[in-house]
Amino acid sequence: MTAPLTVVASQRPDGTLVLACVGEIDMSNAGALEEALAGADGGGTVLVDLSAVEYLDSAGLTVLFSHVERIRLVANPLIEPVLTISGLAELTTVEGLTDDKGEDVGQ
Amino acid sequence: MARDDAERGPVPAAGAGIFTVDDEIGRELALVDWRATPLGPPEEWPQSLQTAVSILLSSRFSMWMAWGPELTFFCNAAYRRDTLGRKYPWALGRPASEVWAEIWGDIGPRIHAVLDTGRATWDEALLLFLERAGYPEETYHTFSYSPLRDDDGAVVGMLCVVSEETDRVVGERRMATLRDLGSDPSVVRTEQEMLAFACRQLGQNPQDLPFTITYLFDDEGGARLAEATGIPAGHPAAPIVLPADDPHPVWPLAALAQGESELVALDGAPFTGLPAGHWNEPPTQALVVPLLQQGGGPYGFLVAALNRYRPLDDGYRGFVELAAGHVAAGISSARSYQAQQRRAEELAELDRAKTVFFSNISHEFRTPLTLIMGPVQELRGALADASPQVRQDLEVIHRNGLRLGKLVNTLLDFSRLEAGRMQARYEPVDLAAVTAELASVFRSAIDKAGLEFVVDCPPLAEPVHLDRSMWEKVVLNLLSNALKFTFEGSVGISVREHDGHAVVTVTDTGIGIPAEELPRLFERFHRIESARSRSHEGSGIGLALVQELVGLHGGTIAADSVEDEGTTFTVRLPFGAAHLPPDSIIAPGAAETVTAGADPYVQEALRWLPEDDGVAQPAAEVPAGAGLPAPDGGAAARVLIADDNSDMREYLVRLLRGAGYHATAVGDGLEALDAVRADAPDLVVSDVMMPRLDGLALVSALRSDPRTAGVPVLLLSARAGQEDSIEGLEAGADDYLVKPFSAAELLARARANVELARMRNHHTRWRTAMIDSLQEAFFVTDETGAVIEVNSAFTDILGYGPEDLPYAAEHPWWPDVNADPQAHALVAEAFERMMREGRGSNVVPVTHRDGHQVWITFTFNAVTDPDTGRRRVVGTMRDVTAEHYLVQRESALAALSMRVSQAVNLTDALAGGLEALQEVWRARQVLAAVWNDGRPRGLARAPAGGDWPDLPEELREKLAALRDQPPLRPVAPGADGAGITLEHPEGLLTVWVDLSQNRPFTSEDQTLLALLAGHLGQGLHRVHQLDQQREAAVALQRAILGPSELPDGFAVRYEPAGRPLEVGGDWYDIVPLSGGRIGIVVGDCVGRGLEAAAVMGQLRSACRALLLQDAGPAQVFTALDRFAALIPGAKCTTAFCGVLDTATGELVYSSAGHPPGILAHADGSTQLLEGGRAAPLAVPMGRPRPEARCTMPPRSTLLVYTDGLVERRRRPLTVGIDEASAAVQAGCAAPIEALASEVMASLTPDGGFSDDVALLLYRQPAPLEVAFPAESSQLAPVRAALRDWLSRCQLAPAQMQNVLVAAGEACANAIEHGHRDAPGRTIRLRAVATGSGLHLTVTDTGRWKIPEPEANPHRGRGVALMRALMNEVSIHPGAAGTTVDLQTRISR
Known part of the structure; x- marks a missing residue:
């Protein structure tokens, strides 16, 4: 059984492509995330919304790292330490759930 | 272990087979109807009884044993022989109380003490009145009762190792009496004193001599009461007088007068109301023995009442006879002392008369002498052709006539000189010619002596006035003197003129005269004691006379001498006649022939010289003439004669041979001493004055040597002074005879002395016989500790006989200092004590001449030899080897039993047993191998170490070879050790005792080894059974203790207090239930050990079953209350029971009087689970069992335990609970298993838990x-x-x-x-x-x-x-x- 993960692609009014992930990301389903990212080829930055992800490990991080040039992340406090520790937070913009939180981390 | 021993062969079949150990007793034992005894048939006997019987029968020590409820009697061959007597074989298999009914009052309590306490008893020389020979018998026994155990270790019988000591005790008692009888010879003055003394000693032994009566025969053939002991004066059995004509005398006078002993039954009239002596009942018999006199009728007789509790055996009879002999000897010695006193007085009277007579009439000798010498001279001529014997006799008469004449003449010369009646006649003579002529008569004698004779007498210018006969005496005396003391070189005489005097010198190269003697040389009767001369004949007046005679001639004489070089006498005579009385001067002209006066001198001198006429020196011994009776009717007495005068020698030899003696003769004291030492004669007849060693010195030398001290000596001397005879007697001479003596007198004295000596020797022989008859060894040492006298018992015990006496210290029976330094030190210390303290007793090991070790007790006492005043130690010695080994055996058994009983398992027990064996024999090592299916299954060794493959091949072979031996039969093939085989629970055990030195493994050692091996075997079986019990207990414990597999999150510990058992009354249990719940139980039954464990097992199982039925803790306890009430010992069990939901940490629990659980929270706080408490199980309490709940917070830890963990003496329980709480908190970071160890470690008191401990830990959540x-x-x-x-x-x-x-x-x-x-x-x-x-x-x-x-x-x-x-x-x-x-x- 793979870990439960749903990736929903949408587009914000400003045209930003959004990939909203719900569930857990581990080795068993990182490939699904990779496919979603690869398919979201809008020419601009993709916003990966991880705010509903309860679990993220190095398999998911590896996928995110491979697209680090063109993604921005929205994270939640639960997975934030992982992003910080892995150094991903330094390479891309990470927004919090809230706007003001997002500003703090989105430098 | 299954006992499948059948294929092992030499194991004796159970049952009657064990009786084959001893043919004799075994046969009788096999005939006993054992089914009729409580022991049942031998086939069903337990191993322990079989072993005991086997040990008993194989032992050579006297033993009996009792087994079972009736104390059924067994004994071995030695016991049968020594003690059982007529009760054999009746006694076998009977109750011991029946066998020994007559002494059951003495031994019954001892036996019951052994059975009750399991401790051995020990009695030494206990008096028991046994009825084994048909009458109550006084007997003494040294014995030990030791417990016998059955296969379960319970005391069910006893073994008695006994040595009967009756002979020793009774023998010692009798010996003491005999010793006392001979203890104080100084009292022997009068007959009455002696009898009183002897009877005092007899009276001190009322056991063997309840009473005694001593009668002495009177002249009429009747007897008169002399002394009595133990019987009141005036008793009809002891009348004052037994008249000779009494037809029915109280005692058998007639037989006694004939020297016969008689046994008299003490019944009838005169014997009523007799005293009992030491005993309760009066004696029934008396032994009446004569007091025998050497060579005469008995002095009297001794009535000895007999101990009715002892048989009149040879020993008893001998004792009474020896005692009587001693009384008789005392009488004899008292009477002979009186006789000697009388004779000494008579002799003194005779001496006085003789002196008076001699001095009065000596001048009368000349007439008879002349009348002897004249006819003898004629006979010599007339009987020139007679037989040699006749001529020899004549020569003797002639020579001694001459000598006597010369002595008498000299004496008379003196008395004339003294009286001034000497009539000298001086005539002028040619001194040189006269002197040379006189000298010439001595030439033959001097030549015969092998000396050079230098006569240098040139004529002088003028004559010298001389009395020729006087001058003759001067010259002959001087020459005779020179010859007497010169053994090589020359004798010379010369005449010279010097300073107006004629000087005559007589020189010799003889022994010389000591310088200090020269001044007294010419004193009358002064004799110089010289070391060496040709003869000691002489009166000491020769030179005095010479000086007197020279003085009469107006001359002087001087002596000049250097010791060992020679002597020169110088006589100076004036010329002329002016110095002489004119009326005594006569004209020149010969008056007497020279030879007439010279002959006695020459003849005498010739007799000093070696014989060449065939008379042997010493004279050849010839048998006594036929028909001449020996002095006492036995073998002819042998007499040694010592005299330097060969005539006297020959005379004495002839005289004594004629009287039937074997007579031999020697020429001086030294020869005599050698001859006596070579073969002591019955009498020595010795002259006092002899060259080399005189008579007095000879007596001293004989007396100082124990071998010759008893040889009687009769001294002969020409000196009649009283002082001389006293000197002779003081030197130790037995008699003294003054020359001249008659043949009859000499023979009478010789006969008396020989008889006296024979009587004395009889005395000595009697003393020797008495000492030899002692059962105890006897010895005497001198002041250096050298043994100088022993008896035959001494030789029996040590193997060293009287023939090699003396034995100087260190004595040859001392243990070898190298082979056994410890034993040597013991003996050396005892010897040192004996010499220092002079009184005491010691027990030491010594070595018999044949090499085996003997333990002896020797008792010694220092005494002073009354004759010599020298210190002596007199001792007796007893062989206590058997007693020693008995004690050794008991202590070895005790040591072995202790070692085996302390062992915790079979291996320990065997090791302990081997160590005990090693100690007993101080062995280098003791090895034991267990054999099964013919292969060694293990090796045990003391000292510990090594395994089978490490053993030298030699020892492996020894152990292997023992397998073929029947069990419990010791084998000692060499001097290097001994082995034995016994049963081991796991097979056959062969044991080898490897001795540290070459010493014999004696039969006592073998018996001991068998005994110890038997006990070891029993001990091993017992320990094996214990092992099995323990294994069963451990298996049981595993079955009833908690589960071995715990759910995760739990840790448990269990520590029983009772070692070596590993179960107790505490328990824990963890029961997985449905729905992730787990039942937790910790409980504590009252008591400990196996019984508590059994109760615990039932409760635990019941509790578990209840939990599995989903009962809650309160329900569980309610049911358990009812259950526990049914189980003995379950009441008052405390327990904690909880049901834990591991998912939530919720715990429902109840406590039946149990200490509260401890809950340690992760935040560091602690909570006690004190709810749900009620009484212990099965204690009525009148309300339902309560329950409590709590929730274990995450990462909290639960501790449930029994009170053993926290309870300490003199300390509130709460202190312990706090300690436990702290311990759990302290270990909260540790994994649960480690925490359990930490809690146990931190709470274990010094010395371990004194009670069972169970604890259970759980941490929420479980892993x-x-x-x-x-x-x-x-x-x-x-x-x-x-x-x-x-x-x-x-x-x-x-x-x-x-x-x-x-x-x-x-x-x-x-x-x-x-x-x-x-x-x-x-x-x-x-x-x-x-x-x-x-x-x-x-x-x-x-x-x-x-x-x-x-x-x-x-x-x-x-x-x-x-x-x-x-x-x-x-x-x-x-x-x-x-x-x-x-x-x-x-x-x-």
Whole structure:
């Protein structure tokens, strides 16, 4: 059984492509995330919304790292330490759930 | 162990087979109807009884034993022989109380004491009146009763090792009496004193001599009462007088007068109301023995009443006869003392008369002498052709006539000189010619002596006035003197003129005269004691006379001498006649012939010289003439004659041979001494004056040597002075005879002395016989400790006889200092004590001449020899080897039993037993091998160490060879050790005692080895049974203690107080129930050991069953109350019972009087589970059992325990509970198993727990353990399970996420890398909570390279995450798989 993960692609009014992930990301389903990212080829930055992800490990991080040039992340406090520790937070913009939180981390 | 010994062969078949150990007793034992005894048929006898009987029968020591409820009697051959007497074989198999009914009052309590206490008894020389010979008998026994145990170790019988000491005790008593009889010869003055003394000694032994009466025969043939002991004066059995004409005398006078002993029954009229002596009943018999006199009728007789409790055997009869002999000897010695007194007085009177007579009439000798010498001279001529014997006799008469004449003449010359009546007639003579002529008559004698004779007499210018006969005496005396003292060189005489004097010198190269003697040389009767001369004949007046005679001539004489060079006498005579009385001067003209006066001198001188006429010197011994009776009718007495005068020698030899003696003769004292030492004669007749060694010195030399001290000496001397005879007697001469003596007088004295000596020798022989008859060894030492006298018992005990006396210290029976230094030191110390303290007793080991060791007790006493005043030690000695070994055996048995009983298992017991054996024999080592199926199954050794393969081949062979021996039969093939075989629970045990030195392994040693081996075998069987019990107990314990597999999260400890048993009354139980619930029980039954364990097992099982039926704790206890009431010993059991929901940590519990559980929270606080408490099980309490609830917070720890953990003497229980709480808190960070060890360690008191302890620990939550296949799809469910567990650990969400990710990374790595080549293999995740943190491990079975982040950033990312998220990460790659350890702390 793979870990439960749903990736929903949408587009914000400003045209930003959004990939909203719900569930857990581990080795068993990182490939699904990779496919979603690869398919979201809008020419601009993709916003990966991880705010509903309860679990993220190095398999998911590896996928995110491979697209680090063109993604921005929205994270939640639960997975934030992982992003910080892995150094991903330094390479891309990470927004919090809230706007003001997002500003703090989105430098 | 199954006893499948059948194929092992030499094991004796059970049952009657054991009786074959001893043919004699065994046969009778086999005939006993054992079915009629409580012991039943031998086939069914327990091993212990068989062993005991086997030891008994194989022992050569006297033993009996009793076994079973009736104390059934067994004994061995030695006991039968020594003690049982007529009761054999009746006694076998009977109750001991029946066998020994007559002494049961004495021995019964002792036997029961042994049976009750298990301790051995010891009695020494106990008096018991046995009825084994048909009458009550006075007997003495030294014995020990030791307990006999059955196969279960219970005392069911006893073994008696006994040595009968009757002979020794009775013998010592009699010996003491005989010794006392001979103890004080100084009292022997008068007959009455002697009898009183002797009877005092007899009276001191009222056991063997209840009373005694001593009668002396009177002249009329009747007898008169002399002394009595133990019987009142005036008793009809002891009348004052027994008249000769009494037709019915009280005592058999007629037989006694004939010297016959008689046994008299003491019944009838005169014997009523007799005293009993030492005993309760009066004597029934008396032995009447004569007091025998050497060579005469008895002096009287001794009535000795007899001990009715002892048989009149040879020993008893001999004792009475010896006692009587001593009384008789005392009478004899008292009477002969009186006789000697009388004779001494008579002799003194005779001497006085003789002196008067001699001085009055000596001048009358000349007439008879002349009348003898004249006819003899004629006869010599007339009988020139007669037989040699006649001529020899004549020559003797002639020579001695001459000598006597010369002596008489000289004496008369003196008396004339004294009286001034000497009529000298001086005539002018040619001094040189006269002197040379006189000298010439001596030439033949001097030539015969082998000396050069230098006569240098040139004529002088003028004559000298001389009385020729006087001058003759001067010259002959001087020459005779020179010859007497010169043994080589020359004798010279010269005549010169010097300073107006004629000077005559007589020189010799003889022995010379000591300078201090020269001034007294010419004193009358002064004799010079010279070392050497041709003869000691002489009166001491020769030179005095010479000086007187020279003085009459107006001349002087001087002597000049150098010792060992020679002597010169110088006579100076004036010329002319002016110095002489004118009326005595006569005209020249010969008056007498020279030879007439010279002959006695020459003849005398010739007799000094060696014989050449065939008379042997010493004279050849010839048998006594036929028909001449020997002095006492036996063998002819032998007499040695010592005299330097050969005539006297020959005369005495002829005289004594004529009287029937064997007479031999020697020429001086030294020869006599040699002859006596070579073969002591019955009498020595010795002259006092002899060259080399005189008579007095000879007597002293004889008396100082014990071998010759008893030889009587009769001294002969020409000196009649009283002082001389006293000197002779003081020197130790037995008699003294003054020359001249008559043949009859000499023969009378010789006869008296020989008889006296024979009587004395008889005395000595009697004394020797008495000493030899002692059962105890007897010895005498001198002041240096050298043994100078021994008796035959001494020789029996030590093997050293009187023939090699004296034995100087160190005596040859001392143990060898090298082979046995300890024994040597013991003897040396005892010897030193004997010499220093002079009185005492010692027990020491000594070595018999044949090499075997003997233990002796010797008792000694210093005395002073009344004759010499020298210190002597007199001792007796007893062989106590048997007693020594008896004691040794008892202590060895005790030591062995102790060692074996202290052992905790079979190996220990065997090791202890071997050590005991090693100590007993001080062996180098003791080895034992267990054999099974013919192969060694193990080796035990004392001292410990080594195994079968390490043994030298020689010892292995010895142990192997022993297998063929029947059990309990010692084997001692050489001097290097001994072996024995016995039964071991696991096979056959062969034991080899390897002695440290070459010493004999005696029969006592063998008996001891058999005894010890028997006990060892029994001990091993007992220990084996204990072992089996213990094994059963341990198995039982395993069955009834808690579960061996615990659910995760639990730890337990169990510590029984009663070692070596490993079960007790405490228990714990953990019962998994449905729905993740777990039942927890800790309980404590009253008591400890096996009984408590049995109760505990039932309660535990019941409790478990109740829990499994989903009963709650209160229900469980309610049911258990009823159950426990039915089980003896279960009442008052305390217990804690709880049901724990591991998911929630909820605990429902109840306590039946049990100490409260302890709940240690993760925050450091502690809670006691004090709710739900009620009385212990089966104690009525009138209300329902309560229950309490609590919830174990995450990471809290529960401790349930029994009071043994916390209860200490003199300390409130709460203190212990606090200690336990603190211990749990202190270990909250430790895993639960480690925590259990820490709690036990911190609470164990010094010296260990004194009560059983059980404890149970649980930490909430229980560890998580997940196993899953190595597939990525498994990650999510594993993560869900972990998340759930972590939530029960009450972690903050962030930390929980950290742990989830870290664990997820570890699992992902295991799936991705570890099982790359083998997907689907199992991965395990385990998570454990402690009070302060979490510990996770992920284990796979693959190899797992540590990724290098630089080379592979993706791979390294997971590990980096783990390290960042956890406090500690470690990866342990291994051949079997890789383990990842993750730890994180939880802040409180």
